[in-house]
Amino acid sequence: MQISINNFTKTFDGTPVIDDMNLTIRDGEMLALLGPSGCGKSTTLFTISGIHRMDRGQLMFGDRDVSGLPSQKRNVGVVFQNYALYPHMNVFENIAFPLTVRKDNKADIDREVRAIAALTHISELLERRPGQLSGGQQQRVALARALVRKPDVLLLDEPLANLDAKLRLEMRSEIRRIQLETGITAVLVTHDQVEAMSMCDRIAIMKKGEIVQIDTPADMYSNPRTSFVAGFLGNPPISFLSGIAMENSFSVAPIKLRVPLGVHEGIADGTQLKLGVRPEHFGPEGDIAVEGKIAFAETQGRENLYDVALADGSVLRSIQPAGRNWALGEPVRWFIDSKSAFVFSNDGQRL
């Protein structure tokens, strides 16, 4: 079901958290709300679920306006960060709860619960209590409970934050598999860009209560609209150089660096600019030479990660396949791939 949020405004105790937001989540799509803490992503999620109410604006589930409805009447499934399983009920009762309160008959409940338990691979755990489950199992139970009554939208609030690294990888693909199998519209709230990129069809990056950019993960990565988006996506993160426009080039005078601006010609000389260079676009191959010293080296097995300190003190990050290993302090003359570098104005807008 398509979910649309129109002109959504929310304040807490007089402090505006969301201001005039518009967002459409397409039918069957999994959308990530990505952003640093305090950006309003969880507020948006809880507003869709009805736990928080809009101060102003409209929320549509398909053609139905649900803005004024309490969460009981919205038919949403929510997976909370701490799962919020009911500790006094066993797994079966937990999953059956949404159907029990709807007063479905016993046989239907039993069938539905067993079907969803099979989908989430927890059929053998139905008699256990939440306290007897591992984090990943609790996560699956929470998912099953959220999905059992076939909600219009599945809302996931930082679902992987409480899991260890290995389980996080496993549940990442599991949640995506279940979402694809059920074809449900889903919203994932996370501050982890890897989670957002690997699980979702589209990502909405939020900052201070506004959506900065909404795009597919690949487009967002290769075509960020602001330096904030560029900085938020990618691991290891992008590095920035500060400079000025000079004769249709990005110029850092003290190190005699000049990167042609290409399509962005016609910028007045002396304009403050920022150049964003992803680690994979800086290394022994490229077109613009930069000299520096290895200031930091980290072995990650398949790849090595380097920080290269330039003469003026700024740092460029680089990721290189393992093999030829550079030592700490070693002077290097590496190259920036100028076609892949992003040019931003000083206030962060992409040019």
Place this chain on the structure above:
Amino acid sequence: MRTSSPYRANLLGLAFMTPAMVLLLGFFFLPVVLTSVFAFTNMSTATGISGGSYVVTGNLLRSLTDEGLDAKTIKALRQSSYIIDQAGLEKARTAGVDAKFITEIGERLKDRSFTSSSAFERELKTLPSRPTRVRDLKIAASAFEQSVLNVRYASRGEMEAALSHMLENPPQGAVEQIATASYTGWTWTTENFKNLVIAPDTWRIVGNTVFYVVLTLAFNVLVGLFLAITTFYLPSAGSGFFSILWLLPRITPVVLYAVMWKWFTWEDGFVFNIAQDLGLPAFNYMKGSVASAWTVVILVNGFVGASFGMILFSGALKAIPVQQLWASEVDGASRWQQIRYIILPHMRWPILFVTSYQTLSLLSSYEQIWLTTNGGPGSTTTVWALEAFKTALNNYTGNLQYGLGAAMALILVAVGLVLSIVYLRLFRFDEMMSKPKIEF
């Protein structure tokens, strides 16, 4: 210095614990021990709490008859005898009897004894120096009277000697039986418990107590829960006001609280006037009928406990993770279903606590009842603790039966202990106290 520090730390710990230990011993163990001791005595105002002496009284003879002592012995005890001995002669002299007459009695009747005053007086009349007035003769005769009746003996030996002297051929064990019964001090006994079991009043009071505790407890827990849950859903400003309002019964001094209830329910009181205006039966609701008296007793105690429950339940409600409530709402649970399936299960421990704590305090509470209905009308609202209090410490007749009262109190302690154990088992206390396995 370093090596001695653990030792000093231990001493310090002991020093910190000493006040608590002293208080525990003084205010908990000692009262229980003393109650147990008193419960197995027949102490009362009549016996005193120190030793007593040995006296055969008219009342005692009646109760001995009831116990089946033979009539001949009773008759003998009741009778006086007249024995002419040196002591009697001395006594007559001090009573101012004519000296010549005394000498004649000494010479002619020495060592003789008479079993009745008439026989002795007849004999005295034969003496030459007999007084002319009958009154003087009786005074002389009375000097030689000997009886155990109403004579106080300091020791058991003296009493037994006197009895043996009085009784000719007493039945086997009669002297010992009478001596034991004649003791006026307290003795060890298990009679208190036997008497309680057979007394018909006991079971009525037990019934009253069960009725009182169950209904007041139900009021405490249900009203406390109701208040806590309704204030939980209210906006915080309103709930604070209501919390304070409901605390009033608890923070008002108990006597003042009772007096307010009197104003509220007595003749010409608040309810009385309203009832009169509405044409409903108006009377002293506190003491006028059994039903209204019970209502007052249960409400008076109920409101005090309800505010206690409310505070505890409110705290517990705030401790429920808010995500649980959110989760139940998005799962489609209505308010009532949320309370039924999420809130109440989370409240198990506080409900256990309030139930068990209130059961025990209600079992032993009597002050509000004492200050309002005082157990009336009749003894319809008398509960066990009030009866024990009245028996031991506040008896209308003035004979305070410490022993019986202590026995009643001891039964209360035993019942309380048994109930605590039952509650702990019932609510699986150990399981509840174990560390929660789920993270919130």
